[in-house]
Amino acid sequence: MQIDNATILWNQPLGGTCYRIGITVSAQYAYATPGQFVMLRLPNQTDPLLRRPFSIHRLIESENGILQGIEILVKVIGRITRRLSFCQPGDTVDILGPLGHGFSIPSGCSRIFMAAGGIGVAPMLFLATSLFKKKVDLSRCILFLGGRTKSDILCQADFSALNLPIIVTTDDGSMGDQCLITHPLEVSAGEQRPDIILACGPSGMLACVAGIAESMNIPCQVSIETAMACGIGACLGCAVKSRSPDAGRLHVCLDGPVLDSRQIDFLH
Ligand SMILES: Cc1cc2nc3c(=O)[nH]c(=O)nc-3n(C[C@H](O)[C@H](O)[C@H](O)COP(=O)(O)OP(=O)(O)OC[C@H]3O[C@@H](n4cnc5c(N)ncnc54)[C@H](O)[C@@H]3O)c2cc1C
Ligand code: FES
Numbered sequence: 001m002q003i004d005n006a007t008i009l010w011n012q013p014l015g016g017t018c019y020r021i022g023i024t025v026s027a028q029y030a031y032a033t034p035g036q037f038v039m040l041r042l043p044n045q046t047d048p049l050l051r052r053p054f055s056i057h058r059l060i061e062s063e064n065g066i067l068q069g070i071e072i073l074v075k076v077i078g079r080i081t082r083r084l085s086f087c088q089p090g091d092t093v094d095i096l097g098p099l100g101h102g103f104s105i106p107s108g109c110s111r112i113f114m115a116a117g118g119i120g121v122a123p124m125l126f127l128a129t130s131l132f133k134k135k136v137d138l139s140r141c142i143l144f145l146g147g148r149t150k151s152d153i154l155c156q157a158d159f160s161a162l163n164l165p166i167i168v169t170t171d172d173g174s175m176g177d178q179c180l181i182t183h184p185l186e187v188s189a190g191e192q193r194p195d196i197i198l199a200c201g202p203s204g205m206l207a208c209v210a211g212i213a214e215s216m217n218i219p220c221q222v223s224i225e226t227a228m229a230c231g232i233g234a235c236l237g238c239a240v241k242s243r244s245p246d247a248g249r250l251h252v253c254l255d256g257p258v259l260d261s262r263q264i265d266f267l268h
Contacts, residue, residue: 001099001232002026005043008091009060009069011084016151017076018119019085022060023069023093030067032056034127035102035200035223035258038072039231040095042083051096052080053228053253055123055200073154075119099231103127103221103258109195110136115144115185115209117201118152123223124200125155128162138164142188146181146205150174182208189216196220198258203266210261220261226252241265 009022039051058071074084087093102123105112112131116124124143132138143164147153148171159166167184168176177184182205189197189212199209200223213220229235231253239249243265250256250263 001097002028003094003096006069006093006095008087008089008093010089011087013085014073014154017085018151018154019074019076020057020071021074021084021087022071023095025067025070025095025097027067029056029059029070029098032059032070032098032126033102033104034130035123036098036100037123037231037257038070038095038097039099039228040072040084040093041080042087043092043094045080045083045094048079050229051094051231053099053231053257055223055257056098056126057122058125058129073119073122096231100253100257101255103198103223105131105196105198106219110140111192111194112136112141113144113185113189113194113197114141115146115181115197115199115201115205117146117181117199117205118148119154120199120201120205120223120225121145121154122200125158127198128159128164132162138162141165141194142167142192144169144181144185144188145176146170146201147175148172180208181205182212185209186212189213189218194218199223199261200225206261207266210264210266213261221258222261222264223258224252224256224264228253 007024012020041051054072060069197220206222226238229237233254238252
């Protein structure tokens with residue numbers, strides 16, 4: 001983990017309020033794993049003072065596999081995400097990473113279900129690409145992509161290029177079935193019994209995914225989104241309650257952001 005003064009390579013609007021931003025990074029990002037994140041801020045930024053967390057969306061590699069940078073997906077929410085949406089190629093950002101623990105897929109898992117809600121799709125492309133490189137047959141896996149509306153459904157073409165089947169739902173029915181993404185996930189998990197479910201999205205969705213997995217006794221890992229002030233275990237602001245009384249609180253930035261769903265007490 002280190003701080004880089006990095007350069008924006010591109011900033012591509014994806015429709016709605018989302019942007020795909022390419023950034024130069026140091027060579028150590030070649031060892032980053034899907035689910036890890038970076039803490040990012042703009043130069044001379046004083047409001048807000050602190051960096052913000054973003055998942056690594058994709059490693060940018062040359063044709064011969066040399067790392068050129070990373071991509072992040074940004075959904076405009078507030079101050080930093082709005083400023084990032086205006087960034088131009090050549091602008092600089094201050095980036096700390098790669099941070100945290102990513103998805104850890106036990107050997108022997110071949111039927112893998114991935115579930116993403118909204119901007120929770122961000123780490124899933126890195127995950128799917130990494131599985132593809134490990135020669136996992138993605139045609140046996142499914143990506144469940146949910147959003148409030150059509151413009152929340154991102155990167156479908158990238159996943160299709162990996163031969164990964166996709167099921168889409170939206171709350172308003174503007175794309176895919178009109179229901180929560182957890183509905184087709186539950187039906188398909190009952191029919192196909194995946195070896196593992198990996199999910200990223202809002203906490204309500206993750207709690208529901210965790211409940212489905214637990215009721216079917218399927219291992220499940222979830223990438224948790226909490227407010228983060230430091231990203232390195234110093235501020236304790238990212239704590240979530242553990243189900244185990246011995247573990248007390250888990251620090252999402254250090255213990256996660258990807259955690260075994262059975263570790264988390266979603267009710268607190
Ligand atoms: C591990 C991790 C990975 C993440 N990955 C991504 C990613 O890949 N892409 C991405 O776009 N975002 C991601 N996020 C969320 C992102 O960090 C926040 O959207 C960002 O910090 C908002 O900063 P801001 O300065 O724009 O908003 P602020 O000005 O700090 O906040 C504006 C308003 O939005 C609220 N708010 C802040 N964060 C969120 C949130 N996450 N959801 C809803 N409301 C919020 C605040 O309470 C405030 O009311 C991730 C978060 C975590 C913890
Ligand atoms: S964000 Fe500071 S301890 Fe986790």
